Amino acid sequence: MTKASVLRPPFPPAANKDLTWQELHGSAPALAIAKLIDATPGRVLIVTADANQAYRLEQEIKYFAGEHTEYHDDITLFPDWETLPYDSFSPHQDIISDRLRVLARLPEAKRGALIVSINTLLHRIAPTSFVQGQALQIEKGQQLDSLKLRQQLENAGYRHVNQVMEHGEFSARGSILDLYPMGSQTPYRLDFFDDEVDSIRPFDPETQLSKDPIEGINLLPAHEFPLTKTAIERFRANYREHFEASTERESVYQQVSKGQLPGGIEYYLPLFFEETASLFDYLPDDTVLVTFGNIQASLERLWQDINHRYDQRQFDPLRPLLHPNELFLPVDNIHAGFKQYRRVRANVPAEMAQPGPTPFLTEAVTEIAADHQQKQPFAKLKTKLEQALANNDKVLLSAESAGRREALREIVSKLGFPVTLCSGLEECPTKQVGLIISPIINSFYLPDAKLWFITETELFGNRVVQSRRRQQKATVSADTLIRNLAELQAGQPVVHLDHGVGRYQGLTTLDAGNVTTEFVTIEYAGGAKLYVPVANLNVLSRYSGGEESHAPLNKLGNDSWEKAKKRAAEKVRDVAAELLDIYARREAKPGYAFNINEEDYQRFAAGFPFEETIDQQAAIDAVKQDMQQPRAMDRLVCGDVGFGKTEVAMRAAFIAVNEGKQVMVLVPTTLLAQQHYENFSDRFADQAIRVEVLSRFKTAKQSKGILEDLSNGKVDIVIGTHKLLQDNVKCHDLGLLIVDEEHRFGVRQKDTIKR
Template structure:
């Protein structure tokens, strides 16, 4: 492997060789941090040579350290399999279930250990577990449930049986798969999301054969191009509801009446949230993790003193949670069931489980090693020298027990590249061999250039050779957490952390997590009975239900009945949305409107302030409200279009293409970019390379990687010799961004400075002078940047972070800065004004909707304040070395609250921060919290904006009922930045009643806890607060009248009209033909998914839709539900016809008896002549402005559905003037639609 040559060279040192001699027995090692990875690899190698199984369990204090160990050890072992055994993100006695992904990864590790042993494998197997994962007891049957395996072309599968097995393996059956551990069944198509897969999988069966496997996207449910060779469906929970578990639950119902509800569900085979906490009572026995280790495996404990401390805290916190959870569940009683067997083991118990195959029977093949970075030899020598008698004796015994490795930790240069080069140079001059390891190719090349420029021998190699030349630095792509030096053999390793001041990036396990679903005009997946919707013609109504009706549409004469003069009424099935409107007469029930599903594009969800009053159908109120709004919208549209035209006419700087340094910088990014990030970066670069000034809004939820996008844009501008200004709302953010940008630009000649009230006057003067003479490339600051004193030499890009926090006066000052600079605005919850401009195409908009890898949705609790729960939450966070935000928004009582918390959790280090503190004091406190000098920060909402502390993963918000919705969302976004599961507690005072609005806000925040819900929260905020607070009173009135969605749509139409794109407004079209066009239940059985399909077809048939959109919808239907039946093919053909009729400006295309009625009939004389010539019997009724055309009849029969649609389409194309594109689309599109939908 890459670093195996380094191991060979290290083994020549007597100190290392002596340590490797302990491979066959238990030992305690004293060695610096960085050298434990090569030592472990060497020890495992020696065990293999002695004929022992090359299996190793490494126990770390935290999962983050485990991640580093996995990255660091792999390059030293040839062909090694390095597995993670993750801990639950919940505690064993907590009433919460671990996520399906965590369970999946745990079961995968257990199954791999089992299979490795069964196969008698000889390649090294390394399992890395945190102390929390290693000490938790497990069910003893976790490798017994074989996963379901599906392969393309495989036969003999029984789909109903697979479905039953999936339920047994704890998968949830749903109508649309969106999370791990879910499956959906539609005819012969199975959608399933395996717990450890990046994407869900669609399995198509043909009889008992798997015809095809393909991955699909959760965001739009469409298949992805990835080829899936096979899929394994392992259990998605560790506690499966087997017959014996259900029977035990049934027996316990009578024993523990307080738990009856929970136990009854388990007895019925229904998985319940948090049922794992009952495992000790429901299962026969729990076993230690050591039970699953391969025979003869070695166990290594890193930092044993920290591991032991964590184990003690774990046990205490777990017991506290047992108390808190059960007292809440059983109205204050103690835990009624004895769950002691589920407690964490102590380290001593686990060690015994490892070293003894049975009580009193040691296992000679198993060994237990510990690695401490304390220098035990020196410590013992000091004690021995200063003490006499027994103390000296025990100290020297301690020293002799430890195997001391004579090596040193590599000094850290924390991003000071010059210092690193100086140190490396000194070592090379002294004849040392050094290896510089970095995971990014860009950083390897950068280090080589830096060292070569300094005149040193630097070689880039694929793998470190066994024979290292003195005086040479070898540069290699490999992960290393820490560096080390071994003076005896003049050998050293420098990691990225020492050379660049950046820890090696965590392995990017998932590059594309689940994006939230697309937000449609009326998102059919969100529509519930009772929701208010807006119909463009009839106004505000309430959604009641969706119904199917058989309708007799016109007549289809057939031979005998025609001759007899009797018109038979054929039946066609249609689906409708039922909307309720205000009663037309007082005291009567409300009027009902049946909206055909092909007219869903006329509906939008009502988003406004208070609950609106229902419109009267046919009343004048609605048309007046709409008229007023349309007039207001026209004024706004004129202003927006002026802005747009001015920007398009302005001459901006066209930046050049990417430079090699740009590629280096991007390769050094320690994570995998999300697909959204890649797309957004490309869009921004394309904008920058155009000669028109960029004006782009980047909307992305808190922590979704906006900063990295800004880093790359800024670097691109600086490469072109331009300066960059970054405007941020708070001084704390200035500090954070300065660190991020300085770290990312380390090693490049870029000068970044900050400008905020935290800089001294001297620093500020230097920065301003540097901006003026061009020596400062980038400035990050608050609105202080906008003062008249600050003059740039040549600014090319302005980045605005958290745009919603700046007022109009700041924006105006920005405009004065320069009219032709590129502007990139970033926001997590965009303000409606920005949304409005972005939606209407005046500003470009990019959205980051895919969470970065390893981000979990935040576990959100809403409930009354309880001291016991708060104490347990703080302790649980401290257990994983995390930190806690406690938000209390009253400065007058904040110190009292902090004192109460100190009494509740005496061991916690608590600090207080609020806006009335002296600026420098405040900065110092937040800085100390950032540097982990405190465990809990009790603060006001000053932390709301952008504070990025990845180690803080619990937030407790006191009196959460007093906050606005976007505030709550922003506050919750402060946690969950790291890789740990985050918790947010929204608590209210149990002694005071909750207002209805507060209840709405809290239930919204609880419901929208998916990653990327910022945009939903922004819209919901408008709904709860009303638009007035955000858009100014005048506009708010119009929005309340028509709803925000329709208002935005009106602005879009008005803007398009002024730009000459499309005609303003949209006619309501009645299209009624005697054909069967609907989505049958046996094709799509779920009502909400049928509604979604109708909505997509309706949107794709609107005049503003792109020509290919309808084709995409059809592809999606085929992909998700299989080949469409005839009724669906007709529906698609009708959608194409609807689009054509709208282009022709028609309002009616209706079958009446034996004729087709078309209105309005405004056609020129030449077309009338054509009408009479091509369609004998056609009549134009001038008085009512309609055309009547007899249906074609052949042999006394009406044409079939597809033929009839084509006939109507050809008629419209022939008689009505159409835009060129529409005519072509209609003629070809409809003809092909009739036959070729499938």
């Protein structure tokens, strides 16, 4: 049997005939569906039992299909609103943008697959003519009245803002119009010459810098319903047919009548149309249907939830509710929609499975999980690899990122196996272990292809998949941070290196030497304005001198700014002299160079249930490097809430304790001390490491015992407030001090630490 026949699933039968795929283990169903899509000349509709399955399947199917297939971009997820029925808040703009992009593309796509959860499929949506009918094509050289365009954008639901940052926003200044079309990966900057579109350029919303010009863009509506005067009148008429028109200012009726959109307006969508549609209406008759999981159970549960929410919320006079059948497809309609297509049932619960063929033979992969409490935590993996290679099987180990793949390579190499980096299944080597980067979650074995597909998820345990809207960004240099004006609004103060404090008034396009250039406009005292070329934004920084509304503006041509800089420089020199004295004495003292046991460290790091971000990994590496140097360490780790600073600290603490040293964690509040104690205790639960906390929640007797054990070396990590700096706190062999929220400690307390 050839590889092609092994990996080609049976084609489904005629309409109204179901085919059940059986015995597909791990992530093999995604592989089978990918091969089905490849064998199908038309469209495939994949319906999952829940939204998480839909998102995971999209990632896995796209991987198995291959990025170079002609229909790769048309394997798309139609995302759920991620709101509960009858919620009073609206979906995130990015979700609406993705949904509109998919709806606009569906009539044009000839192949590929649409992936949707049964919850999302239940919703009634805009008719098929709406999205493309409301779209606006803009091309370079087109005659277009910019004022009329702004009105069209507002009618389409776009929001006028000072600075474009999110989907559905636009801003105008002079001949420049910035807008972020729904469904687009980037915002665009339109430059008008009279009533002609002179240029269209993508731009970076973070830096506001434009890129190379393009020929045209397609503007989709900002919502899944129209906001024209006709549509609003239709809404008002339909509303009055259903409910009594409310005169209350905060009512849904009054807000929409004024052109305002209250939160949760999506649950009044049918009132904007003469009739609604479903996703079934967007797909051709020859579509192949794949249902994934227990769809019937999900349908029953969803309708119970819908009816329950309706019963709970139907008595609010300001927000009367449409009947569930007007917003959601009844179960009979779903079944009728399914019956019009050729259907495959995949991943059906065993008790519900009907006799059917197997797309290709698969086996479950068991007994591979690492056991970090054993001396050889990867013994099971080693045994599995030995058996596979001895049988001339091919083995692929899958990691979630390049960094995770490197960690896997080190582990497999230490187990004594040759390793090759691969880009996919087709490159899987023999007599070696192939390492790939993929989103595949679950392992499986293909006996006919003699291929093992082992994922790090099952090797190290469950890992958390990041939100699909959270895109990891590359490391940003300090210069870029200085150039970033995205968080500034018109009127906010900024500081120019040579001219002092002024107020940012946005971007302006000016002619300079027969060249049209963008400038940042800064207004100073007396109304004087300074124009700074965008290429010189490194001379600007944010104002941090207190209340922004009372920022003292400098005067252009005045020497007050130079005098202020001189006074500041003198104070800086005084402080610097004191700091130099402190650090000179610290540098003169020899520090402790930690020897990091990489095998122990990797076992501990594998217990982190998230994928490290680029910045987080950079901080971890920097701290590790510091700890290996024979000098006193003084490292600042700075990041927003949720950045993962605590994990950086925990890994440093592990390195220290693993070397026999003690760790002290200093925090500003008792509550934070208790939170850290719980987090550290959970993280070190599998280690022979004792974590204690000194706080007011401990009795005097308990505190005394902890202090004694700390001085005797029986406590490895101690967490507490500034009381840890008192003279009665003695450590047996302190190797690392971690200060959380160091800005909340006073100068004298910091001096105590550093001296």
